[in-house]
Amino acid sequence: MNALYLSLADLAAIGVLCFAVYYPRHRRRDLLVAFLGVNVGVLAVTTALVNSDATLGLGLGLFGVLSIIRLRSLELGQHEVAYYFAALALGLLGGLGSLDLPLTLLLMACLVAVIAAADSPQLFARDQQQLVLLDGAYTDEATLRAVLGSTVGGEVRKVAVHKVDLVNDTTLVDVRWSSVRPATDQGRSEATLGRTAVDA
Known part of the structure; x- marks a missing residue:
């Protein structure tokens, strides 16, 4: 039984x-x-x-x-x-x-x-992660972090560069950041970014 x-x-x-x-x-x-x-x-x-x-x-x-x-x-x-x-x-x-x-x-x-x-959306709601393609070739980490900080609109916690293309002048990077706004507002702000971002 x-x-x-x-x-x-x-x-x-x-x-x-x-x-x-x-x-x-x-x-x-x-x-x-x-x-x-x-x-x-x-x-x-x-x-x-x-x-x-x-x-x-x-x-x-x-x-x-x-x-x-x-x-x-x-x-x-x-x-x-x-x-x-x-x-x-x-x-x-x-x-x-x-x-x-x-x-x-x-x-x-x-x-x-x-x-x-x-897996709750409320758990660490401010922590975000994206695979971002920047329209510039950045080899200096400090400059890269500054550009990413203004791009994602938050405090960059970790950066992992996947590819730097000097010919096409692009940088593909996995960025993890803590947003200064709630996650619901973050999605609306990303639509105004002058970069191409692809969700990881």
């Missing part, structure tokens, strides 16, 4: 994670399908392995290989990798029907809560 309750709990947890946390914040339908598919797939196969003669270690090893292939086949943001492995973990917890039911439910709830809190 525990297996049924754990399966239902897993479906509820992945539903909350995908439809109440991930999709309203990031709006990527393709990854929504991927998270749901990998979760239900892990749940189904883990449940089958637990109730068969096959070793659970073999099944988990196969899923580890599949997850690496999947992650290498599509470029994901670090926050999306966290959601991906959360979906895997929820499926494993739901498929191991021999686990203590209250403990498993608590672990599932904690996992969803941690991901929701860590």
Whole structure:
């Protein structure tokens, strides 16, 4: 009976994670399908392995290989990798029907809560990051920081130069800064910048 309750709990947890946390914040339908598919797939196969003669270690090893292939086949943001492995973990917890039911439910709830809190837009709301293409070739870091500070409208915290093109007179740089305005106002100010910016 525990297996049924754990399966239902897993479906509820992945539903909350995908439809109440991930999709309203990031709006990527393709990854929504991927998270749901990998979760239900892990749940189904883990449940089958637990109730068969096959070793659970073999099944988990196969899923580890599949997850690496999947992650290498599509470029994901670090926050999306966290959601991906959360979906895997929820499926494993739901498929191991021999686990203590209250403990498993608590672990599932904690996992969803941690991901929701860590990915909250309110957490470090002033910290921003962008990949910026400047219309000038800057080799001096102090000058580059000054230009970036006026471009992004905030205090530059970290700069990583990706490419300096002396022929086309451009600089591609990954900049992280703390905005002097709330994040909602920052987006409006970026429309007035005289540079080309591409979200990282």
